Amino acid sequence: MIRIAKLAGTSGMALVVSLLVPVAGEAQTRSSTPTFSKDVLPILQQSCQKCHRPGSNAPMSLLTYQDVRPWVRAIKTRVAERQMPPWHIDRSIGEYLDDPSLSDKDIQTIVSWIDGGAPQGNPADAPAPLKFTAVDEWVFGEPDLIVRMEKGFTIPATGPDFTPSEVVDPGITEDRYVKWVQIIPDAHCCVHHSHVYVAAPDDAEVEDLSLGVGSNTDNEVDLIEYAAGNDADIFAEGTAKIIKAGSKFRFSPHYHPYGEAVHDRQRVGIKFYPKGYKPEYVVTSHRIRTDVGNQWALNREKVEDVILRAGHQIDINEPTMPTGALVAENPLHSATMLSIPPNTVAKHERFWPLPQPALIMSFQPHMHFLGTRMTLEAIHPDGRRETLTDATNYEQNWQITYSYKTPHLFPAGTILHTTSWHDNTTNNRHNPDPTNWRGWGSRTMDEMGHGWTDIAFLTEEQYRRELTKRNAQKKAPTNTQNQQP
Numbered sequence: 001m002i003r004i005a006k007l008a009g010t011s012g013m014a015l016v017v018s019l020l021v022p023v024a025g026e027a028q029t030r031s032s033t034p035t036f037s038k039d040v041l042p043i044l045q046q047s048c049q050k051c052h053r054p055g056s057n058a059p060m061s062l063l064t065y066q067d068v069r070p071w072v073r074a075i076k077t078r079v080a081e082r083q084m085p086p087w088h089i090d091r092s093i094g095e096y097l098d099d100p101s102l103s104d105k106d107i108q109t110i111v112s113w114i115d116g117g118a119p120q121g122n123p124a125d126a127p128a129p130l131k132f133t134a135v136d137e138w139v140f141g142e143p144d145l146i147v148r149m150e151k152g153f154t155i156p157a158t159g160p161d162f163t164p165s166e167v168v169d170p171g172i173t174e175d176r177y178v179k180w181v182q183i184i185p186d187a188h189c190c191v192h193h194s195h196v197y198v199a200a201p202d203d204a205e206v207e208d209l210s211l212g213v214g215s216n217t218d219n220e221v222d223l224i225e226y227a228a229g230n231d232a233d234i235f236a237e238g239t240a241k242i243i244k245a246g247s248k249f250r251f252s253p254h255y256h257p258y259g260e261a262v263h264d265r266q267r268v269g270i271k272f273y274p275k276g277y278k279p280e281y282v283v284t285s286h287r288i289r290t291d292v293g294n295q296w297a298l299n300r301e302k303v304e305d306v307i308l309r310a311g312h313q314i315d316i317n318e319p320t321m322p323t324g325a326l327v328a329e330n331p332l333h334s335a336t337m338l339s340i341p342p343n344t345v346a347k348h349e350r351f352w353p354l355p356q357p358a359l360i361m362s363f364q365p366h367m368h369f370l371g372t373r374m375t376l377e378a379i380h381p382d383g384r385r386e387t388l389t390d391a392t393n394y395e396q397n398w399q400i401t402y403s404y405k406t407p408h409l410f411p412a413g414t415i416l417h418t419t420s421w422h423d424n425t426t427n428n429r430h431n432p433d434p435t436n437w438r439g440w441g442s443r444t445m446d447e448m449g450h451g452w453t454d455i456a457f458l459t460e461e462q463y464r465r466e467l468t469k470r471n472a473q474k475k476a477p478t479n480t481q482n483q484q485p
Contacts, residue, residue, distance in 0.1 A: 036065045036113065088392065093390055096404060170248070183266055196251055223243070283454050287450045288453060345421060353413055357462070378416060
């Protein structure tokens with residue numbers, strides 16, 4: 001703003017000069033206000049536009065100033081409360097790949113820009129527009145193999161959730177290692193989540209990848225899960241998932257009718273490592289359910305039976321679920337009960353000892369509308385406890401996989417401890433009926449407590465080699481600027 005002062009006896013020239021001289025404080029305020037082109041757009045490109053663009057499921061596009069300006073009030077609220085971008089974990093714990101979360105400085109920039117009137121600024125200051133892959137295209141390039149549902153499934157406009165399966169032969173004639181994999185549904189609107197499982201033939205030489213936990217069985221392993229915020233997996237150099245020759249794919253979607261009848265024929269695309277390449281580590285996905293914990297008192301006889309049949313001894317006065325008992329997940333899950341009483345915040349846990357040394361690659365919490373928080377903790381053999389991830393503000397609409405920047409290395413016997421919280425009270429804005437008891441079920445209105453983890457199990461020799469390498473890295477100097485050549 002330029003202040004005009006009308007002073008008696010001043011000349012015309014003096015009046016012109018006073019028009020051209022801004023008040024110092026107002027000039028400083030104007031220059032310090034962030035602009036969209038220079039300050040805000042780079043943040044949106046980094047953390048928001050991947051989802052907020054035409055053709056996506058996001059409610060608005062955030063590509064241009066004209067797109068963004070009508071939504072500034074909503075943006076301020078969502079950003080200030082850290083609801084957007086979706087990254088629902090305690091940011092002070094750990095480092096992750098592909099972290100879109102905003103720094104405190106980013107948030108302050110956006111809030112200051114909006115409070116300052118949301119000016120566009122000079123369009124010449126804007127970075128070049130990003131180029132995006134369409135939601136129905138492969139994000140990492142062209143796959144080597146595309147396998148599609150042969151018949152698919154029709155989702156009605158209304159009705160209950162359902163979880164069908166379709167088995168397809170991908171025609172794989174030799175063992176292959178997977179570099180990346182992606183699911184693309186036709187009916188994005190109605191897919192709550194979807195898995196592709198790989199079942200090796202009965203006569204194949206298959207290492208037991210179930211290892212007592214998760215969705216894996218002796219010959220069927222989880223290849224990938226699709227969900228909002230998680231549709232593709234890529235594995236770091238030296239790690240891969242394996243598909244055995246003659247394996248069949250089982251598509252296992254969870255559909256939720258969304259007001260319009262649609263047909264879904266999902267595709268899974270796979271990029272293989274070159275033939276003959278053998279990775280150092282094979283990755284498997286494991287589902288650590290959190291439905292035991294404080295249910296020990298309700299299910300003691302059933303759980304005791306499962307533990308005894310697995311060959312473990314139990315003290316007759318055992319007060320809690322024994323943490324050292326390695327028990328197959330599916331029998332244990334069928335014997336227990338996820339119980340969330342009305343008007344209650346329920347806590348459930350699961351303790352699982354690693355049967356071999358392992359690299360923990362990622363963590364993905366999975367609950368439904370009542371789920372509010374889930375943690376993954378490692379209990380070291382010496383008793384130390386280490387929180388790996390704390391999803392403090394879980395949102396069931398975003399099934400995010402949190403991939404560790406450096407995978408966690410643990411010896412055999414380390415206990416993975418998952419804890420979930422389900423809020424069945426009026427404080428939970430997603431809760432349709434806090435007067436109703438909830439238990440485990442595959443429908444969206446039911447509940448789950450799954451802690452999905454990608455794990456690479458190691459031999460003792462591999463563990464010692466990896467541990468030695470990491471110890472050497474810790475001792476290596478980090479500042480070499482002043483070192484002589």
